[in-house]
Amino acid sequence: MLRTRNFRAVFVCAAVLGLLAGCETAPPRPQFPELTFGHLPPIRLNVAELQVVRAYASPGQKPNVEQLFPVLPAAVMERWAHDRLKPVGAEGVARAIVKEASVVEVPLPRTTGITGTFTTDQSERYDAVLEMSVEASSRDSGRRAMVSARATRSRTVPETITLNDREKVWFELTEALMNDLNASLERQIQDNFGAFLAQGTSLPNTSSPGASSQRGGIRTEPLPPAR
Numbered sequence: 273m274l275r276t277r278n279f280r281a282v283f284v285c286a287a288v289l290g291l292l293a294g295c296e297t298a299p300p301r302p303q304f305p306e307l308t309f310g311h312l313p314p315i316r317l318n319v320a321e322l323q324v325v326r327a328y329a330s331p332g333q334k335p336n337v338e339q340l341f342p343v344l345p346a347a348v349m350e351r352w353a354h355d356r357l358k359p360v361g362a363e364g365v366a367r368a369i370v371k372e373a374s375v376v377e378v379p380l381p382r383t384t385g386i387t388g389t390f391t392t393d394q395s396e397r398y399d400a401v402l403e404m405s406v407e408a409s410s411r412d413s414g415r416r417a418m419v420s421a422r423a424t425r426s427r428t429v430p431e432t433i434t435l436n437d438r439e440k441v442w443f444e445l446t447e448a449l450m451n452d453l454n455a456s457l458e459r460q461i462q463d464n465f466g467a468f469l470a471q472g473t474s475l476p477n478t479s480s481p482g483a484s485s486q487r488g489g490i491r492t493e494p495l496p497p498a499r
């Protein structure tokens with residue numbers, strides 16, 4: 273009888289320990305800041321209206337993974353347009369068009385056999401493409417101007433990466449892409465928009481030495497506390 277009781281006690285303890293292990297609290301999900309551009313000089317346009325159009329429709333399933341990002345690339349592109357492009361004219365329309373905001377997950381080959389047991393491989397690569405155009409038109413003068421920029425980057429992650437660290441990589445990828453896109457669109461608008469650039473618009477001189485280092489980048493702003 274004593275042995276039976278001892279066995280039951282050991283079994284109960286093992287079951288309780290198993291439940292405690294299974295109920296271990298997962299690490300909290302990281303809170304990522306907003307990516308904004310309001311700290312950069314506004315691009316003042318001689319138009320009366322700004323339209324921001326999302327022409328890209330995400331498939332919403334793998335291999336595309338942009339829909340899983342903590343900060344959606346297409347939303348950041350729209351934020352760029354609202355923060356930087358300012359209509360100050362009497363007539364005319366400017367349109368910022370999100371043409372592509374895709375991130376594709378590509379599985380990478382793994383090391384097999386005994387060597388693979390002791391090797392930490394890069395398991396996935398994320399190929400990201402952001403493409404945006406900005407155009408302006410005046411019905412009164414018949415003038416038109418259009419520029420387009422395409423930013424591409426890739427990042428790989430190890431097979432041991434956690435979900436939180438993967439989301440951090442995704443956030444950093446979005447931030448880097450938007451810095452590229454911002455610099456390219458700013459330069460092209462300055463070079464090609466001519467009379468559509470309003471007086472008083474002050475942008476970096478891209479033709480001067482070291483101009484690329486003078487460019488501003490993204491500002492990260494903390495999210496407001498949850499209510």
